[in-house]
Amino acid sequence: MMDRITLFVGALVLLQISPILAMSLSADGPVGVNFCCPDEEILRLRKVGDNLPDWSIQAVCVRKKGAKSMLDGVEISVLDRKNNQTQVKRTLAKLGSKMPKCGRGLKISRLHTNLYANATSQFYPYGSGYVRILTDGSHVRLLTDGFIVAFDMSSIIRPAEKVDTEDYCLADTWETDNGDSFDDDNEILALSCDPCLEEVLCYFARIFFNGLTGRRRLLIGGDVRQGVLFDNIVRIGDKNGDNAVNFEEFESKIVDYLKIAFKILDRDNDGSIDEVITNEAIKEYSLEFFEQILKNAVEYFDSNGDKSISTDDFISVLRFNDRNEDGEVTIYELIGTSLINLPAPLYTAYTLLDEDQDEKLTVDEMLGFLRRTFTIIDKNGDCNINLEEIVTALGASNLKEDFQLGIKLIGQQYITLAKYFVNGFIAKADKNKDTKVTLEEIIKFADFSFIDRSIQIAPSMGYPNGPAFLYLTGGYERGYGPSNSWREQRERIVVVWLTTLNTFLNNPVYQSTPSTQCGLAGQ
Numbered sequence: 001m002m003d004r005i006t007l008f009v010g011a012l013v014l015l016q017i018s019p020i021l022a023m024s025l026s027a028d029g030p031v032g033v034n035f036c037c038p039d040e041e042i043l044r045l046r047k048v049g050d051n052l053p054d055w056s057i058q059a060v061c062v063r064k065k066g067a068k069s070m071l072d073g074v075e076i077s078v079l080d081r082k083n084n085q086t087q088v089k090r091t092l093a094k095l096g097s098k099m100p101k102c103g104r105g106l107k108i109s110r111l112h113t114n115l116y117a118n119a120t121s122q123f124y125p126y127g128s129g130y131v132r133i134l135t136d137g138s139h140v141r142l143l144t145d146g147f148i149v150a151f152d153m154s155s156i157i158r159p160a161e162k163v164d165t166e167d168y169c170l171a172d173t174w175e176t177d178n179g180d181s182f183d184d185d186n187e188i189l190a191l192s193c194d195p196c197l198e199e200v201l202c203y204f205a206r207i208f209f210n211g212l213t214g215r216r217r218l219l220i221g222g223d224v225r226q227g228v229l230f231d232n233i234v235r236i237g238d239k240n241g242d243n244a245v246n247f248e249e250f251e252s253k254i255v256d257y258l259k260i261a262f263k264i265l266d267r268d269n270d271g272s273i274d275e276v277i278t279n280e281a282i283k284e285y286s287l288e289f290f291e292q293i294l295k296n297a298v299e300y301f302d303s304n305g306d307k308s309i310s311t312d313d314f315i316s317v318l319r320f321n322d323r324n325e326d327g328e329v330t331i332y333e334l335i336g337t338s339l340i341n342l343p344a345p346l347y348t349a350y351t352l353l354d355e356d357q358d359e360k361l362t363v364d365e366m367l368g369f370l371r372r373t374f375t376i377i378d379k380n381g382d383c384n385i386n387l388e389e390i391v392t393a394l395g396a397s398n399l400k401e402d403f404q405l406g407i408k409l410i411g412q413q414y415i416t417l418a419k420y421f422v423n424g425f426i427a428k429a430d431k432n433k434d435t436k437v438t439l440e441e442i443i444k445f446a447d448f449s450f451i452d453r454s455i456q457i458a459p460s461m462g463y464p465n466g467p468a469f470l471y472l473t474g475g476y477e478r479g480y481g482p483s484n485s486w487r488e489q490r491e492r493i494v495v496v497w498l499t500t501l502n503t504f505l506n507n508p509v510y511q512s513t514p515s516t517q518c519g520l521a522g523q
């Protein structure tokens with residue numbers, strides 16, 4: 001036993017060169033920490049739920065005769081708060097036995113005390129072992145002022161939110177719900193709460209961000225390994241001017257987009273989107289909605305900042321299309337033919353979009369085209385368009401009635417699905433049951449069971465109406481449509497859509513000044 005304790009103490013002393021843990025302590029005294037479980041009890045980790053994202057980890061203390069933490073009184077090396085490079089020695093001192101109350105937001109860090117450790121992992125018990133998932137790319141260290149603070153893996157880039165002594169606990173022995181025990185001299189578990197795991201928006205934003213960034217957990221502008229689309233995220237998301245985007249900035253940009261959508265849906269400006277409950281916001285969409293999508297899309301893809309979209313914004317990706325090696329990629333070089341050789345309706349659409357034919361689509365040009373198109377569809381002039389108006393406008397452009405029927409069937413399918421998901425979301429988000437749904441309630445939405453059910457429903461029921469979709473695209477199968485050859489069917493379908501497009505684009509509205517009655521121009 002003494003040999004075991006000696007080895008354990010020796011492993012902990014290696015914390016002075018290990019890039020892993022940080023806890024709390026007073027200026028000169030021992031490090032006061034809470035142990036997760038009292039004597040005669042051991043920490044047990046168990047998975048609750050069956051499917052992501054509706055499952056989480058729970059930590060409980062269960063009785064085990066003779067169980068006792070070996071951390072009390074152990075001497076360790078910590079970093080001086082005043083100088084992160086100065087190490088001082090302190091001992092761990094037990095304050096009590098207290099586990100943080102986190103719900104599904106429990107964060108379990110695997111703290112290595114050996115010389116070669118270079119990462120902290122979150123891990124989840126599954127079956128007979130663990131599914132290990134890296135955290136946000138940071139680790140934590142012991143500082144002399146009594147807090148857990150996170151740092152970047154390679155260098156100290158920014159401190160994370162400090163975790164107070166009362167908000168975490170330590171355990172040197174633990175087991176999983178299937179009875180597997182872990183008692184490694186080189187590892188300690190630190191349990192704390194991660195509020196992000198409690199909120200749907202933050203949870204999925206972090207998964208997406210981590211997928212983009214990998215282990216670095218940081219997007220850096222100009223990194224040749226990332227490409228132009230990643231650089232664009234840095235360009236629009238960097239809020240502190242350091243040419244990089246961390247998760248907090250990434251999430252903040254998502255919230256900015258959410259605020260824009262919320263403002264559009266909140267038609268009476270009462271700070272609530274109770275209008276959605278009536279389903280009107282699901283069945284019809286305003287010009288402002290489409291304008292905001294367009295403006296934000298241009299903001300993202302406009303890599304060179306000239307307030308337009310052109311091949312120049314993707315030159316790093318399209319450089320192999322630069323046949324004459326002049327540093328520019330023309331549309332001819334990109335598609336291999338002159339625009340005038342395209343089918344007449346497609347060429348007409350391009351000329352209406354790119355009014356000065358300079359192969360750059362400016363924001364004003366795209367907004368003008370969008371507003372004219374909206375004017376044609378919005379027959380009643382209420383600054384909103386719905387499925388019925390879209391079908392009517394296509395019918396006026398000589399789209400055949402059977403095709404109009406196909407569009408209605410597919411459109412009604414998605415409107416019905418949207419109503420189902422939105423109604424369910426609103427009911428769950430309205431925590432105080434006042435039939436008002438605020439932006440804060442949406443951001444803090446935490447019903448993962450609803451999200452889990454929605455994820456199961458959406459892929460199957462969200463697939464386009466099979467027969468209708470095949471009818472509209474010419475991909476007939478046996479029993480659908482006329483019994484012509486596949487090639488003849490496709491040619492007939494292409495003629496139908498191009499004819500309708502040609503008629504639609506020949507509307508005199510496209511030759512007039514865009515209306516300023518609706519949308520952002522009408523505000």
